[in-house]
Amino acid sequence: HCGATGGEGGLVGGGGYMKWLEVNSSYSSSAMSEAVVPDATVSPAAGGPYGEKAGGPGVDFSYVGIDAILEQMRRKAMKQGFELNIMVVGQSGLGKSTLMNTLFKSKVSRKSVLATAQEKIPKTIEIKSVSHDIEEKGVRMKLTVIDTPGFGDQINNENCWQPIMKFINDQYEAYLQEEININRKKRIPDSRVHCCIYFIPPTGHCLRPLDVEFMRRLSKVVNIVPVIAKADTLTLEERDFFKKKIREELRANGIDVYPQKEFDEDAEDRMINEKIREMIPFAVVGSDQEYQVNGRRLLGRKTKWGTIEVENIAHCEFAYLRDLLIRTHMQNIKDITSSIHYEMYRVRRLNENNTVVAHANGVPEHHLAAHEM
Amino acid sequence: QTKCFFYRSHIGEQGEGARAVPLAGHVGFDSMPDQLVNKSVNHGFCFNILCVGETGLGKSTLMDTLFNTKFEGEPTQHNQPGVTLKSNTYELQESNVRLKLTVVNTVGFGDQINKEDSYKSIVEFIDAQFEAYLQEELKIKRTLHSYHDTRIHACLYFIAPTGHSLKSLDLVTMKKLDSKVNIIPIVAKSDAISKSELAKFKIKITSELVSNGVQIYQFPTDDESVAEINSTMNSHLPFAVVGSTEEVKIGNKMVKARQYPWGTVQVENENHCDFVKLREMLIRVNMEDLREQTHTRHYELYRRCKLEEMGFKDTDPDSKPFSLQETYEAKRNEFMGELQKKEEEMRQMFVQRVKEKEAELKEAEKELHEKFDRLKKLHQDEKKKVEDKKKSLDDELNMFKQKKTAAELLHNQAQQAGGSTTLKRDKERKK
Numbered sequence: 001h002c003g004a005t006g007g008e009g010g011l012v013g014g015g016g017y018m019k020w021l022e023v024n025s026s027y028s029s030s031a032m033s034e035a036v037v038p039d040a041t042v043s044p045a046a047g048g049p050y051g052e053k054a055g056g057p058g059v060d061f062s063y064v065g066i067d068a069i070l071e072q073m074r075r076k077a078m079k080q081g082f083e084l085n086i087m088v089v090g091q092s093g094l095g096k097s098t099l100m101n102t103l104f105k106s107k108v109s110r111k112s113v114l115a116t117a118q119e120k121i122p123k124t125i126e127i128k129s130v131s132h133d134i135e136e137k138g139v140r141m142k143l144t145v146i147d148t149p150g151f152g153d154q155i156n157n158e159n160c161w162q163p164i165m166k167f168i169n170d171q172y173e174a175y176l177q178e179e180i181n182i183n184r185k186k187r188i189p190d191s192r193v194h195c196c197i198y199f200i201p202p203t204g205h206c207l208r209p210l211d212v213e214f215m216r217r218l219s220k221v222v223n224i225v226p227v228i229a230k231a232d233t234l235t236l237e238e239r240d241f242f243k244k245k246i247r248e249e250l251r252a253n254g255i256d257v258y259p260q261k262e263f264d265e266d267a268e269d270r271m272i273n274e275k276i277r278e279m280i281p282f283a284v285v286g287s288d289q290e291y292q293v294n295g296r297r298l299l300g301r302k303t304k305w306g307t308i309e310v311e312n313i314a315h316c317e318f319a320y321l322r323d324l325l326i327r328t329h330m331q332n333i334k335d336i337t338s339s340i341h342y343e344m345y346r347v348r349r350l351n352e353n354n355t356v357v358a359h360a361n362g363v364p365e366h367h368l369a370a371h372e373m
Numbered sequence: 374q375t376k377c378f379f380y381r382s383h384i385g386e387q388g389e390g391a392r393a394v395p396l397a398g399h400v401g402f403d404s405m406p407d408q409l410v411n412k413s414v415n416h417g418f419c420f421n422i423l424c425v426g427e428t429g430l431g432k433s434t435l436m437d438t439l440f441n442t443k444f445e446g447e448p449t450q451h452n453q454p455g456v457t458l459k460s461n462t463y464e465l466q467e468s469n470v471r472l473k474l475t476v477v478n479t480v481g482f483g484d485q486i487n488k489e490d491s492y493k494s495i496v497e498f499i500d501a502q503f504e505a506y507l508q509e510e511l512k513i514k515r516t517l518h519s520y521h522d523t524r525i526h527a528c529l530y531f532i533a534p535t536g537h538s539l540k541s542l543d544l545v546t547m548k549k550l551d552s553k554v555n556i557i558p559i560v561a562k563s564d565a566i567s568k569s570e571l572a573k574f575k576i577k578i579t580s581e582l583v584s585n586g587v588q589i590y591q592f593p594t595d596d597e598s599v600a601e602i603n604s605t606m607n608s609h610l611p612f613a614v615v616g617s618t619e620e621v622k623i624g625n626k627m628v629k630a631r632q633y634p635w636g637t638v639q640v641e642n643e644n645h646c647d648f649v650k651l652r653e654m655l656i657r658v659n660m661e662d663l664r665e666q667t668h669t670r671h672y673e674l675y676r677r678c679k680l681e682e683m684g685f686k687d688t689d690p691d692s693k694p695f696s697l698q699e700t701y702e703a704k705r706n707e708f709m710g711e712l713q714k715k716e717e718e719m720r721q722m723f724v725q726r727v728k729e730k731e732a733e734l735k736e737a738e739k740e741l742h743e744k745f746d747r748l749k750k751l752h753q754d755e756k757k758k759v760e761d762k763k764k765s766l767d768d769e770l771n772m773f774k775q776k777k778t779a780a781e782l783l784h785n786q787a788q789q790a791g792g793s794t795t796l797k798r799d800k801e802r803k804k
Contacts, residue, residue, distance in 0.1 A: 064441050065657035067470040069418055070410050072661035077406045079596060084402075105397040132394045137403040182680045186669050265415075299398075327401040331408035339518050350513045 081140035083190045084330065085171075087222075088145065089164065089214070090199025091152040094229035099197075099286035100145050102299060102310060103322055107288075108132050109145045125150040125163045146193060152210055161214045168193050168222050172345040194337045195258065195325065196222045199229040200246065200281060204238045207249045215255045221341055223258040223333055225325065226250075231283030231316050232301060232308050239283050246281055257281075259329070263336055276324060282317040285310055417471040419522045420660060421502075423458075423554065424476065425495060425546065426531025427483035430561035435529075435616035436476050438629060438640060439652055440465060443618060444476065456482050456494045460523075475523060483542060492546040499525055499553050503675040510676075524672060526663045527590070527655060528554040531561040532578065532611060536570045539581050547587045553671055555590035555663050557655065558582070563613035563646055564631060564638045571613055578611055592654055593662050606654050612647035615640055 088096040088109070097109035109130065131144040146167070151160055171192045178188045196218060200211055215224055226246070231239060250257060257280060264270040287310045290297045299310040310318050325333070424432040428451055437443050444461060460477040477498070482491055502524045509520050530547055532539065547556055558578065560566070566574060582589060589610065592603035617640050621630040629640040640648050655663075 064439070064465075064467060065652065066418075066465060066467040066472050066660075068657040069472075069660050070414065070470060072658070073410055073413060074406045075596060075598060076661055076665070077409050082402070082405050103400070105400050106394045108394060132392055134394055134396055134400075134402075136396060136400055139403045139405055141402055141405070182677050184673070186673075322401065327404050328408070330402065330405060331412055335412065335518075343515070347513055 078138055078140075080187070081142065083142045083144070084334070085144040085146065085191060085194050086325075087148065087164075087168075087193045087196040088199065089148050089151055089196055090229060091201065092149065094199040094201060095286045096147065096197075096199055096229075098288060099199075099227075099229075099284060099318075101288045102286040102318065103326065104134065104143060106132070106134065108134075108143060109147060125160055127163060127167045144191070157210055160210075161217050165218065165221065168196075168218070169345065172221075172342055173349070175342065176346055176349060190338075192337055192342060193222050194333050196224050198224055198226045200226055202228055202230050202233050202242070202283075204234055204242050206242075206245045212249065212253055212255070215250070215257065216253055219255050219257055221345070223260075223336055223341070224255075225258050225321070226281040227321060228281050228283040230285065232285045234283065243279075243281060243283070258333065258336070260336070263340065279317070279320060282321040282324075284318045284321055285316040286318070414469055414471075416518075417473060419473045419475075420664065421475040421477065421523060421525050421527075422655075423479075423495075423499070423525045423528045424531065425479050425482060425528060425550075426561060427533060428481065430531040430533060431616050432478055432529075432531055432561075434618065435531075435559075435561070435614060437618045438616040438648065439656070440474065451481055451484065453481055455485070456480070456491050458494060458498045473521070477525065488542050491542065492549045495546070496549055496553065499550070500675065503553075503672055504679070506672065507676055507679060524667055525554050526660075526667045528556045529655075530556055530558045532558055534560055534562050534565040534574075536566050536574050538577050544581065544585050544587065547582070547589070548585060551588040552674065555666055555671070556587075557590050557651075558611035559647075559651065560611050560613040562615065564615045566613070575611060575613070590663070590666070592659055599658055602658065603654075606650055609647060609650055612651045612654075614648045614651055615646040616648070 086100070088100060090096055097111040100109040101107055126147075126149050128147040128149065129144055130147070131142060134141050134143055148164055151164070154160070175188060175190065175192055178184055198211070198215060198218075200207065215226065218224055228234070228239070228242065228246075234242060256262070259273040259276055261273075261277070264273050285301060285308055287299050287301050287308075289299070289301070291300045291302050291307050292298075293300065293307055293309060298307075298312075301308045301310070309315050311322075313319050422436070424436065426432050433444065440463075442463075442465070444463065457480045458477055459480050460475060462473060462475045465472045465474055479495060482495075485491060506520070506522065506524055509515055509517060528550060530543070530550075532543060547558070550556055560571070560574065560578075563571060592599075592607050594600040594604045594607075615631060615638050617629050617631045617638075619629070619631070620627045621632050621637055621639075622628075623630065623637065623639060628642075631638045631640075639645050643649050
């Protein structure tokens with residue numbers, strides 16, 4: 001990244017170089033002349049690839065300043081801030097709220113209140129969405145944590161994924177409605193669920209039918225990140241065995257969790273994501289309590305037999321989860337949501353209205369794809 | 374059954390009850406701008422510049438100078454009748470940034486005798502790019518993130534360095550373009566004007582633009598990091614530029630300049646011209662804002678007008694879920710109806726034409742028949758005449774024959790009655 005913008009002379013030290021190719025050229029005219037495409041040539045305008053004048057006395061780095069756009073984008077992003085919507089799904093008592101609080105180092109999720117026996121188990125699944133503004137080093141983020149108390153808690157859990165799917169689709173719908181408005185907002189508020197963390201109870205054996213059903217259905221509409229909750233009850237061998245079993249079952253059922261193989265953009269992506277795919281589901285432990293360990297204050301869980309350090313990768317994989325979700329793949333998660341899941345919803349939605357109408361008019365469906373505005 | 378609770382607090386831009394939560398440690402989402410920038414770097418950037426100005430104002434040279442390269446092989450042909458727009462796309466790269474730059478030039482602008490319609494092809498071109506984007510956005514299966522955006526992000530309007538005032542063509546054109554594109558006016562070939570004349574010229578231009586209500590692009594002043602430089606630059610508009618790709622040795626450096634017998638105009642010398650200011654504003658400081666304004670303001674305006682024109686309306690929230698589909702359907706029926714009507718009209722017209730032709734042909738046929746009859750009659754008359762004549766001739770012939778027969782008979786009788794008669798005659802003859 002080239003440093004300071006040039007002053008009078010526009011000369012900047014440091015390796016900015018120009019190279020160009022003519023891609024295509026087209027004529028558009030009121031007189032409808034024919035398009036003329038000259039041969040593509042590659043020839044640096046001013047000497048060698050570093051902008052040096054061939055044989056000239058002084059080296060003149062011809063710096064245009066195109067790369068300044070990166071700084072401009074950064075400025076704009078800082079000013080606008082970011083939005084992130086995470087949903088947590090899992091039975092009560094798996095430490096969902098604690099994990100969220102640990103991830104974002106603040107009370108972003110309220111733990112379910114220990115109520116009386118009557119109040120404790122909700123009769124239905126609730127969807128609770130709480131938003132917070134958080135800021136770090138000048139970067140502002142609106143974080144929304146969507147909790148699903150009641151999931152998997154009933155005796156009969158049939159169709160317990162329905163309200164969750166409905167919620168996710170409702171967010172897509174809200175976005176779509178705003179997008180097709182004539183007078184639409186400058187920035188469409190994004191309430192779409194970017195990521196759904198699914199908590200697997202640490203049984204150590206295999207996935208339960210509920211887990212399989214839920215993930216199978218929801219992986220089609222949202223990015224699912226499965227985690228093994230309360231992993232401090234598993235030894236390392238049990239953990240590895242459990243993970244392998246889970247991965248096998250996911251594969252056997254055709255469940256694509258994040259990062260999905262088909263969305264890898266290039267070889268570099270694939271390499272990074274393959275490493276992640278070999279590690280999921282992450283075995284996590286959450287804590288919002290700090291303890292003194294070796295002279296440092298660390299987040300952990302203190303037990304009689306030792307203190308589990310949450311951010312220590314020898315103890316649990318929380319740090320991997322945090323890095324994936326927040327430090328490296330946050331933008332990617334949002335991109336997959338908007339350019340793939342949302343687009344799929346949109347296609348389905350626009351087509352289903354066409355179908356309804358088509359059947360009414362007796363028009364065969366394949367004609368409709370062509371009739372776009 | 375689902376119960377939904379929403380507790381929402383907004384990013385405190387308007388400071389309305391934002392519920393900020395302090396962080397107890399480093400979370401790591403401060404890397405988000407980096408993640409976003411990395412994604413954009415991988416994706417590449419798009420920037421489209423439109424150069425409007427009369428022939429010979431140095432548009433191509435200025436582009437070459439701005440981007441430090443020779444864009445075109447041969448100079449443009451100026452032999453088309455109207456105003457045409459020539460568009461070229463180039464891939465430039467600087468460090469790790471890949472830019473797809475499209476430069477659109479107006480060819481023949483201001484060359485015509487009657488310039489009333491000169492602005493039209495420019496407006497059409499700009500609208501066509503908006504339309505293409507709108508079409509893509511409205512598709513069912515769309516690929517917006519890989520769409521090559523051809524919408525014009527900046528329009529450099531080249532003003533001829535007369536030193537007096539704007540031409541009416543300039544005012545009219547800029548007025549037509551100001552709601553469609555970000556206009557940055559520049560005084561071209563400004564080495565033709567002296568410094569004092571230039572100052573007066575700039576003031577005149579600015580006041581004419583203001584009094585005619587032309588909205589030129591203002592460099593944004595809402596972000597503190599660039600507010601100061603942008604507002605300073607705003608006061609220097611229109612930029613007086615000089616372009617050159619030729620280099621001259623000044624001191625021990627090679628600089629871009631134009632060499633005259635009386636001196637050398639250095640392009641990158643801020644005392645000589647505003648080229649550096651233009652490059653700074655256009656590329657190094659506000660390229661992203663230009664792109665954003667194009668998308669959020671000019672394109673939205675176009676989209677709104679276009680959709681309203683087609684009869685779409687935002688209805689109240691209750692009926693919203695289906696209004697667009699219903700309107701689509703209504704529009705489609707209307708369209709089909711119109712098609713059918715047109716078809717019917719054409720059919721009618723066709724039938725009409727057929728009838729007319731048929732009548733014509735019948736008429737002709739009738740005439741022919743009449744002619745034929747006439748000729749036939751004529752023929753018959755002639756024939757009759759001829760036959761009559763023949764008859765009369767025959768009659769004459771018959772009569773003649775009769776007479777001849779009668780005469781011969783008499784002659785024979787006379788011979789038998791007395792050959793003497795004959796002798797007598799002979800004797801008389803001999804005498």
